[in-house]
Amino acid sequence: MSKRITPLIMCGGAGTRLWPASREGRPKQFLPLFGARSTFQDTLLRVSDPALFERPIVITNAGYRFLVVEQLAELGIEADVLLEPARRDSGPAIAAGSAFAQTRDDEAVVLALAADHIVRDTNAFLAACRQGLVAAESGRIVTFGVRPERAATEYGYINPGEAVSDQVRAVQKFVEKPDQPTAEDYIDKGYLWNSGNFMFRAAALLDEYRKVDAASVDAIANAVSKAGRDLSFVTLDSDAFGSARAISIDYAVMEKTAHAAVVPVACGWSDVGSWHAVWELSNKDGEGNAAQGDAVFEDSRNCNVATDRALVALEGVDDLVVVATQDAVLVSRQKDANGLKRLVAKLKSVAPQVTADHLKVHRPWGSYQSVDNGERHQVKRIIVKPGQRLSLQKHYHRSEHWIVVRGAARVTVDDLVKTVHENESIYIPMGAVHRLENPGKIMLELIEVQTGSYLGEDDIIRLEDDYRRS
Numbered sequence: 001m002s003k004r005i006t007p008l009i010m011c012g013g014a015g016t017r018l019w020p021a022s023r024e025g026r027p028k029q030f031l032p033l034f035g036a037r038s039t040f041q042d043t044l045l046r047v048s049d050p051a052l053f054e055r056p057i058v059i060t061n062a063g064y065r066f067l068v069v070e071q072l073a074e075l076g077i078e079a080d081v082l083l084e085p086a087r088r089d090s091g092p093a094i095a096a097g098s099a100f101a102q103t104r105d106d107e108a109v110v111l112a113l114a115a116d117h118i119v120r121d122t123n124a125f126l127a128a129c130r131q132g133l134v135a136a137e138s139g140r141i142v143t144f145g146v147r148p149e150r151a152a153t154e155y156g157y158i159n160p161g162e163a164v165s166d167q168v169r170a171v172q173k174f175v176e177k178p179d180q181p182t183a184e185d186y187i188d189k190g191y192l193w194n195s196g197n198f199m200f201r202a203a204a205l206l207d208e209y210r211k212v213d214a215a216s217v218d219a220i221a222n223a224v225s226k227a228g229r230d231l232s233f234v235t236l237d238s239d240a241f242g243s244a245r246a247i248s249i250d251y252a253v254m255e256k257t258a259h260a261a262v263v264p265v266a267c268g269w270s271d272v273g274s275w276h277a278v279w280e281l282s283n284k285d286g287e288g289n290a291a292q293g294d295a296v297f298e299d300s301r302n303c304n305v306a307t308d309r310a311l312v313a314l315e316g317v318d319d320l321v322v323v324a325t326q327d328a329v330l331v332s333r334q335k336d337a338n339g340l341k342r343l344v345a346k347l348k349s350v351a352p353q354v355t356a357d358h359l360k361v362h363r364p365w366g367s368y369q370s371v372d373n374g375e376r377h378q379v380k381r382i383i384v385k386p387g388q389r390l391s392l393q394k395h396y397h398r399s400e401h402w403i404v405v406r407g408a409a410r411v412t413v414d415d416l417v418k419t420v421h422e423n424e425s426i427y428i429p430m431g432a433v434h435r436l437e438n439p440g441k442i443m444l445e446l447i448e449v450q451t452g453s454y455l456g457e458d459d460i461i462r463l464e465d466d467y468r469r470s
Contacts, residue, residue, distance in 0.1 A: 120268025145192025
């Protein structure tokens with residue numbers, strides 16, 4: 001009987017190609033782009049059959065650690081969560097996950113998956129995993145080659161070679177993203193899309209990696225062996241991991257190894273790399289228009305609207321993307337993904353706040369959202385989950401007034417501990433040591449009014465914190 005597969009979910013990317021919905025603080029893998037669940041959650045569910053898969057490993061960065069835990073909990077799935085001290089691309093991330101998998105099972109077979117991809121045919125995907133498992137156990141480093149649905153220029157391609165086992169083929173060569181005529185030629189020649197997902201024995205992958213960059217593999221092994229524990233997270237050693245060369249797994253291993261193999265698969269795969277890709281995957285009206293949120297179309301064709309605020313109405317336009325969030329609106333041509341990349345790069349210099357986070361900011365205890373601000377005041381809507389509490393803290397430059405809208409709040413202000421109910425309020429003087437917590441069974445919602453000479457988030461001096469934030 002074949003071994004069970006250890007899923008390794010790579011979940012640390014920023015995903016700015018779907019701005020303004022996707023941002024540095026909450027990138028696309030955590031967004032519900034197609035229904036109620038995020039692509040990260042759908043990826044986890046895809047590899048949740050205990051007959052085929054082991055407990056998953058998720059590798060991410062510290063900034064996303066509580067998003068990962070929250071979305072795991074929503075599914076009732078447990079995982080080992082590894083924290084990268086810095087982004088070093090997919091090569092070190094996959095090597096670290098593989099080295100950690102060996103601490104659980106020296107003969108582990110690992111399935112490395114991106115957290116932000118879509119697979120519409122799970123059964124076909126699982127059948128490909130079973131095909132790849134046989135080759136992986138024999139020492140092959142297997143990738144999944146998607147049978148092309150069109151001559152795409154946004155994907156790399158794989159030229160499959162001779163048969164290895166059943167449907168598995170050796171990789172003759174990998175090729176970069178082509179122009180349109182070259183992509184059409186690749187289709188005619190039977191090339192496959194390179195999905196960027198892989199299966200291998202952990203030991204085999206690390207051996208092949210070590211042949212071309214032994215120093216980086218040793219550094220990553222040290223980062224795993226010296227890893228610490230922070231709450232439920234595995235924290236890779238910063239100095240060791242940081243000394244590994246930043247490189248993709250394709251360049252580090254796949255294009256150099258003689259053991260690469262490919263499983264051809266048709267599973268409705270997409271890396272959701274642009275708003276045009278979202279449009280392709282969405283339900284459309286008779287004129288080819290897709291909408292998430294409230295939208296009305298008149299004499300418009302092949303448009304894509306995503307809005308979480310006001311109704312969007314389009315008249316007399318074709319092939320447009322309109323994305324409206326609470327603090328930014330994007331209007332773009334459907335197929336110009338490179339144009340959006342250039343736009344986001346410009347925004348990072350002229351308006352960095354709209355690329356970093358949304359007005360609604362998620363925290364491990366809940367969320368807050370700025371609803372009004374001026375030179376000396378700011379109004380926030382704060383949500384605290386049942387049983388959670390904010391850090392014990394103080395501010396040097398602002399006072400706060402809390403009004404409970406829903407639920408009950410237990411509030412600490414210096415030596416006072418008081419329960420504040422709906423339609424009641426409490427004042428937090430400047431410099432007072434204070435804490436807010438939700439002792440109830442329902443969400444706590446309150447309005448916070450800040451006044452003072454400086455209202456930045458860095459005027460928070462944490463004295464105690466359940467989440468060990470500095």
